[in-house]
Amino acid sequence: MKYVIGIDLGTSAVKILLVNQKGDVVQEVSKSYPSIHEKTGYSEQDPGRWVNQTVAGLSDLLKTFDGNVEDIEGISFSGQMHGLVLLDEENDVLRNAILWNDTRTTEQCQQIYNAVGKKRLLEITKNPALEGFTLPKILWVKEHEPEIYKEINKFVLPKDYLRYKLTGELHMEYSDAAGTLLLDVERKTWSEEICDVLDINVDICPPLVESHAEVGTITSEIAASTGLSPKTRVFAGGADNACGAIGSGILEDGKTLCSIGTSGVVLSHESSSDKNFDGKVHYFNHGVTNAYYTMGVTLSAGHSLSWFKNVFAEGESFEELLAEVSSVPVGSNGLLFTPYLVGERTPHADAVIRASFIGMDSSHERRDFVRAVLEGITFSLNESIEIFRNKGKTIETIVSTGGGTKNEDWLQMQADIFNAKVIKLSSEQGPGMGAAMLAAYGCGWSNSLQECAENFLTIDKEFEPNEQHVRKYEKLFQVYKEVYQQTKTINQKLVEYRK
Structure with missing residues (x-):
């Protein structure tokens, strides 16, 4: 029997699912981590905690796995949207991540409207400027923490940083990028127009890939720490709501x-x-x-x-x-x-x-x-x-x-x-199952995600109006x-x- 792993990096915990080719959840591990609330409206987390708890969870899962680790073919991810992770030239974290539920950026949302225009913002990003999105957070750091802002080489979202630490490869996929307010949603490219009018260097935006794209394998260090095979393939994954949709x-x-x-x-x-x-x-x-x-x-x-x-x-x-x-x-x-x-x-x-x-x-x-x-x-x-x-x-x-x-x-x-x-x-299983399905599709278990859903998901009851x-x-x-x-x-x- 072959297996894949779906990793759902949530706001309060990381949930890890081991799923077989029938779509059965064979094992499940959850590891929690705290949020940091220094002031009213502030919500942050230490990205290192995500990595440590995910590695610990994978290690726990492998300790009770009685199969051949070579049969765990792939890993993919679901993650909390919008959170800002800032990296320097060495891809080291510059500050705590500012989360989706942080509301300090009301003024920055207005700045976006003033610079871009509400109509133009909707034309490009398909979304209004809300405090939870990523772009207002970048502008807040630019205004309030200029020394940190000067050191930014790349920004990523929570699951992207976790994936980087597991593979050494840095990317962002489209479903999460769409929640930044920097993506041209229709053209699937970073918006140079928005970056220009807000004086943001577009080069801080990472390379973009599809959710099912294979981005590498786990590093030898992660393999040694968890018990996984270093041949385990890694796929980009998706935003929690996108993965929740796939998993349903x-x-x-x-x-x-x-x-x-x-x-x-x-x-x-x-x-x-x-x-x-x-x-x-x-x-x-x-x-x-x-x-x-x-x-x-x-x-x-x-x-x-x-x-x-x-x-x-x-x-x-x-x-x-x-x-x-x-x-x-x-x-x-x-x-x-x-x-x-x-x-x-x-x-x-x-x-x-x-x-x-x-x-x-x-x-x-x-x-x-x-x-x-x-x-x-x-x-x-x-x-x-x-x-x-x-x-x-x-x-x-x-x-x-x-x-x-x-x-x-x-x-x-x-x-x-x-x-x-x-x-x-x-x-x-929602987002975690969606992540597992992206890995299964990436590994070639199905010809499409629709076919994967037919194989993995069954209806319990239907309710007619x-x-x-x-x-x-x-x-x-x-x-x-x-x-x-x-x-x-x-x-x-x-x-x-x-x-």
Whole structure:
């Protein structure tokens, strides 16, 4: 039996999957590392920790592997997007990595708009200037740490640095590069225009490769440290959301992913780069050659349910909390929830807005509130789906992953609100599986990623929309959309009273 390894470099831990030719996860290892928060809004990590924990995880995996290490043919990567890793001429790290969830760069986002123009930025990068992206971080270092900025030879993203330390080869692939605000997404080249107007040397941008590209083999040092064969082939990998899409089979038009974790993501496959979403959703290069994906984000998806449980049902399991959801009718007996606990991203990029329960009366019980929370999260995700459909996208099938798959009543609710067939996969490994599939495809196990998905992924259950519920939810969704505008000014006035 042959094997590949998928390495998912997340925000809190690196997850390593050993996958065989049937798509079975044979072994799984996770190693955590801390973030550094020196000030409010700052979020950094030591890139050395990523490397050390990945090597330790690979070593642990090999210690319990009873096969021939020569049969582990390839490795590929998934990684947290947008994080800035700065390297000097020796490719040594110049400072801690600034992560995707660091929000210090509001002024730099405005600088980008002033220099490039909002319209031109969207034409080139397909995305607005947001604090999480990489380019604003580079400008922040340029302004606040000029001595470090002078030493920059290359910048890379988190998984790219990890891959470099495993292979000695430095690259960036398109799906992650698309989240920097420096890539011409359609032409698949670094934008010299953006670099010029912002006085950034385009030479700090690394060479670009495809996600399935073979970039080398592991070094002899890494082989000795982990127990892997020095012949192990290494493939570029992809951004976490691109790999999550690959690992869920979102590889053709009409297929969409709904991933509910702490935040929620609605991601849809795009075969071309010529659609115009006016910056309302993200538009990135896919891990599939010459393909793209559009993505909307709900900041407080699973977090809204976790918050409710921690505040009102501490000590209970999620299963207990959701046990009576099916006994509550569509619309939660007139109770509506908006999941803006930490602001919102799509379609409202608003850091000030906060959550609301609307329509409470003394007849409501806890189960009504629980269903209202689930409906509100799903309504927020549906706003992204509505944007896609309004631009002519056909969305017929949605693969649901994450916390939203743990309860079948919620899966049926998704089918009803999205008015689409919702699929639950038998095995859900997300980005790590996507990385493994890129390695498997690179090793020649399949003729395409689509064929690899057919071999690796199986459907557990399908949920068809209930037409009666669909009609009710369509009407209620219009009410839901009113709440943001009705509460926006009120929340702005409440800011001074927040902690």
